[in-house]
Amino acid sequence: MRVLAVEDDCVSAEILENSLKHFGFEVTTAKNGREAFELIRTGRYRLVVSDWEMPEMNGVELCRQIRQRQWSSYIYVILVTSHNEVGSVVEGLNAGADDFLAKPFQPEELRVRLRTGERILSLESRDVVIFALAKLAESRDPETGAHLERMREYCRILGEELSRWDKFRHDVDGQYVQLLYLTSPLHDIGKVGIPDRVLLKPGRLTPEEFEIMKQHAVIGGSTLDAAARAYPEAQFLTMAREIALTHHERYDGTGYPRSLHGEEIPLCGRITAVADVYDALTTRRVYKPAISHETAREMIIEGRGTQFDPDVIEAFLRHEEDFVEVGRRFDEQAVLQSEKQPPALVHSVGV
Amino acid sequence: MKQEDQAQAATVLDIEDLMTRCLGNIEFAGRVLAKFQESGDEHLAELEQAVASQDTEAVAQLAHRLKGASANAAAPGLCARAAEIESAARQRSLREIPARLENLRHEWSRFAAEVPRLDWFPEATA
Numbered sequence: 273m274r275v276l277a278v279e280d281d282c283v284s285a286e287i288l289e290n291s292l293k294h295f296g297f298e299v300t301t302a303k304n305g306r307e308a309f310e311l312i313r314t315g316r317y318r319l320v321v322s323d324w325e326m327p328e329m330n331g332v333e334l335c336r337q338i339r340q341r342q343w344s345s346y347i348y349v350i351l352v353t354s355h356n357e358v359g360s361v362v363e364g365l366n367a368g369a370d371d372f373l374a375k376p377f378q379p380e381e382l383r384v385r386l387r388t389g390e391r392i393l394s395l396e397s398r399d400v401v402i403f404a405l406a407k408l409a410e411s412r413d414p415e416t417g418a419h420l421e422r423m424r425e426y427c428r429i430l431g432e433e434l435s436r437w438d439k440f441r442h443d444v445d446g447q448y449v450q451l452l453y454l455t456s457p458l459h460d461i462g463k464v465g466i467p468d469r470v471l472l473k474p475g476r477l478t479p480e481e482f483e484i485m486k487q488h489a490v491i492g493g494s495t496l497d498a499a500a501r502a503y504p505e506a507q508f509l510t511m512a513r514e515i516a517l518t519h520h521e522r523y524d525g526t527g528y529p530r531s532l533h534g535e536e537i538p539l540c541g542r543i544t545a546v547a548d549v550y551d552a553l554t555t556r557r558v559y560k561p562a563i564s565h566e567t568a569r570e571m572i573i574e575g576r577g578t579q580f581d582p583d584v585i586e587a588f589l590r591h592e593e594d595f596v597e598v599g600r601r602f603d604e605q606a607v608l609q610s611e612k613q614p615p616a617l618v619h620s621v622g623v
Numbered sequence: 624m625k626q627e628d629q630a631q632a633a634t635v636l637d638i639e640d641l642m643t644r645c646l647g648n649i650e651f652a653g654r655v656l657a658k659f660q661e662s663g664d665e666h667l668a669e670l671e672q673a674v675a676s677q678d679t680e681a682v683a684q685l686a687h688r689l690k691g692a693s694a695n696a697a698a699p700g701l702c703a704r705a706a707e708i709e710s711a712a713r714q715r716s717l718r719e720i721p722a723r724l725e726n727l728r729h730e731w732s733r734f735a736a737e738v739p740r741l742d743w744f745p746e747a748t749a
């Protein structure tokens with residue numbers, strides 16, 4: 273990984289550079305904040321280690337300048353402070369610094385700080401990649417708008433509610449909800465394998481076409497299954513596979529592709545089923561207008577125990593207003609977006 | 624080298640600390656010291672000039688830089704002397720600066736006298 277080292281004193285710069293190289297980083301150096309900022313604008317740096325006091329532009333000002341702009345990805349900044357500046361850590365935090373290192377630093381400590389930075393940046397990359405992948409699949413399906421954005425919010429609401437139930441205490445925790453939020457947008461990724469004549473058909477599908485459409489669950493499931501096998505320690509792939517494969521199963525066993533019954537369907541699949549259908553109902557599609565929350569609510573209640581898990585319905589009913597609120601928020605955003613530019617890829621940053 | 628010489632040398636240059644900072648690379652440590660001496664001469668001259676023209680802001684900044692460099696080059700004596708000048712300049716106690724600058728100069732010549740004796744350097748860190 274590349275690191276930008278910012279230091280005005282040549283001896284300190286030399287030692288910093290040597291340590292960074294020793295730890296396997298690719299290093300570029302800058303003599304002050306202004307020079308560093310110019311380099312950061314090239315978009316090549318995501319990890320910055322900067323001295324605090326420097327002529328022209330100091331480290332705190334550099335932080336402020338970095339945070340004032342939108343970058344294609346998060347920039348992690350470690351400030352190196354000497355003892356008399358430790359009292360101003362608050363100032364550094366306010367300016368947007370991520371971490372601090374006392375000067376003169378111990379190389380081992382530098383290594384630990386950098387590792388933390390790398391870990392945070394890699395989480396961001398993972399989140400962005402997952403979401404980009406989902407958006408790619410969605411891009412072939414032009415009518416769905418902010419479907420993925422809303423749906424994962426719905427999933428989070430449901431997951432958070434269930435995490436408070438005794439029954440789910442062992443399975444559903446903060447980490448589970450986070451994974452659900454992260455991976456639910458991948459539920460329809462298998463649609464990349466559905467031919468355009470079926471996927472983009474404006475009218476009703478024939479039974480034969482519907483059979484083809486149903487394949488998206490299997491295609492998504494097996495694609496993610498291959499990835500999950502290759503990286504067994506990556507829990508998000510396992511959950512993403514379950515969601516893609518089971519989000520069209522029905523509680524009474526009449527769903528597809530495997531006609532699973534009740535709790536044979538993984539919980540994440542039962543949650544995404546409700547979130548997916550609620551969003552499909554309440555937003556406009558080529559073949560139908562948007563349905564009001566009240567009507568959608570009735571339809572979902574009707575599916576209790578047949579299409580949907582009664583527990584998930586209960587969680588939905590307890591948080592109806594939150595669902596309405598999410599819908600409203602994205603409507604407003606859509607209006608704002610259309611007044612500005614074409615919609616940009618929405619970032620999902622966990623830092 | 625005699626026992627007391629070594630104790631004396633420790634405040635001038637903390638070899639162990641230097642080697643940690645240089646991750647055990649002796650050759651690199653030698654280069655750092657050479658660079659420190661080279662830039663130190665310059666920095667000291669700049670500092671003296673700033674003191675002469677009573678520019679406290681510049682004195683504080685230059686002393687701060689020298690303090691950082693000495694800390695990194697594992698020269699605790701120099702680091703302390705530079706810190707004294709920096710804090711005097713930040714508190715605007717101008718009268719104290721010339722004496723402190725004299726101390727720094729003295730420490731600097733001690734350092735310059737000490738470092739060429741580092742032919743024992745590799746053994747000392749072996």
Ligand SMILES: [Fe+2]
Pocket residue numbers: 459460488519520
């Ligand atoms: Fe689907």
Ligand SMILES: [Fe+2]
Pocket residue numbers: 419459460548
């Ligand atoms: Fe969907």
